[in-house]
Amino acid sequence: MQRRDFLLAAAAAGAPLLGHAQSMPETARILTGFPAGGTVDVVARRIADKLRGGVAKMVLVENKPGAGGRLAVDELRRSPADGTSLLITPAAMITLYPHLYTKLPYGLDDVTPVGAATQVVFGLGVGPAVPEAVKTLKDFLAWAKANPGLANYGSPGAGSPPHFVGALLEKESGVALSHVPYRGTVPGIQDLLGGQLTSFSGPIGDYLPHVKTGKLRVLATSGPKRSRFLPEVPTYTEQGFKALEQVEWYGFFLPGKAAPELVKRLSDQLRAAMTGPEMAPALAQFGLEVAVTGPAELHKAIRDEHAAWGPIVKRVGFTPES
Template identity: 35%
Template sequence: MDRRTLIRLAGAAPLAASLPLATAQGTYPVRPVRMVVPFSPGGTTDVLARLVGQKLQDSLGQPFPVENRPGANGNIGTDLVAKATPDGYTIAMGFDGTMAINPHMYAKLPYHPQRDLQAVVSVAQVPLIFVVQSSLPVKTMGDFIAWARAQGDKVHWSSAGHGSTGHLTGELFKSRTGLKMTHIPYKGGGQALQDLLGGQLHLLVTAPPTVDGHLKSGALRALALSAPARLPGLPDVPVMAEAGVSDLVVASWYGVFVPSGVPAEIVRTLNRAINEVLAQPEIRTRFQAMGTEPTGGTPEQFAETLRRDDARWGAVVKENGLRTE
């Protein structure tokens, strides 16, 4: 073998060594991608993850199975993703509760969203809906406020969990109305929903997809939304201002995150594919019918949303003394 041949082979070696990684990134995904939901089945995070995951399988050619990992108000499942191998095969459907509120709620959070996770894309923006069991003797939010005031401190209400957006929105509602309600925390909106249906709770503050089917069946009654205007998918549900509760406009967001260190090409692939899913007329119609607005956008835009709401909710937690040591 002559000197020129040796030089050519030596120069080709680094390129050959780089091919498996480049090919793996370029053809991502080559195997199933697990989408971790840090709550029990049936809640809004779970519903959105399953809708998006099915469409991602159709477009990217690999399954996106949902894996529910509830516990510690979403911290267990979120931490699992934060500590996963940064190869793009473990992703999270997160929301502002786990990403922007929990860092202020818990003194010893096992992960830091802005350090250990990377924002991929915003999936949906969702106002909170206040619902009661249909058998409760109230028809409007005004009726409920009058009824709850007469019950004193015997009214039990819930949300997706301690420190969730629904929890903080409910606390704001209490401060606006002067009601003395007791918050009962659960490991997700799905579990709270079952106890509302069973009569153990009087009020649930959650995102509309959690209760969509039960509103349509008549098992639950919607009293008001924390939105600035009525939603096309829920035209008969008034907003808080119409119900006589001023200055209570809150929307929660949901989106996809990956562990920090995932290659930029994989982040771009996921971002592009999810944006395409959210642009599909079928998905937009299904989201809006549940009172949810599909969003999308760039990773940079989503990261900025996280930074903004981290500051916003941090102030609310501090002002209301909700931090858990």
């Protein structure tokens, strides 16, 4: 019997498409909108290893980088909602981008939340272009105000959450800071280390190896409390900038209109994979915290964060062309 006929027969008999070896798909894929080696890709590959034999006999990671992660979301939108295509994406592609791009090819109804897996906070890092005497965020802002020609900050991309954190710092402090967008964190961190860039707003995991060697200093983090990875670094809130509090999650999604039974089954498998004893230590080296939620919690987070981003985008005045 051909695989397609077998699956149709199983569905007609009321058998679930997943969960039984005889009806399990040969291959499933986890889509990610970012290149291999980045934090999203790292999480995807570790999850793929855990889902083999549960979601499908083989689970592959398919990288579709480009357009700030939007290509992978659009690919999911066009995929069958049978459990053979999943997406892992940072929150921004779902909650922030609808405010930025008028011709976004997907909407909130085109994806079905399965569950969040991890979360990350952002930090403001400085390198050798900033004097060693600058120890705090207050010091940095004073130095930036006195040196307007050097007052800049990089981000992983225009319109990314770290960009908005930096833009809000400029708004809240009243200190002019020129934005330097990069295509990802790696080139920005390289310029920060080389002294071509004053500061960088990005995920804290990208700073960790360089903080240990003393090459970079992190002056603030964006979480509601101090990060266990940088416990000596105060938050933006502690330093008087509550508006900069920002935590981003990485979530898993199925295509829109996925069956509730399928969503529940994959959510349970995701939770089991993420809460295994080896997952938290493996992700900690990238500054990622395990933070698992179910479909309902993720759905609520999407709606709440989508609503919250609107006023921020308006205040910053950012458009993709700006």
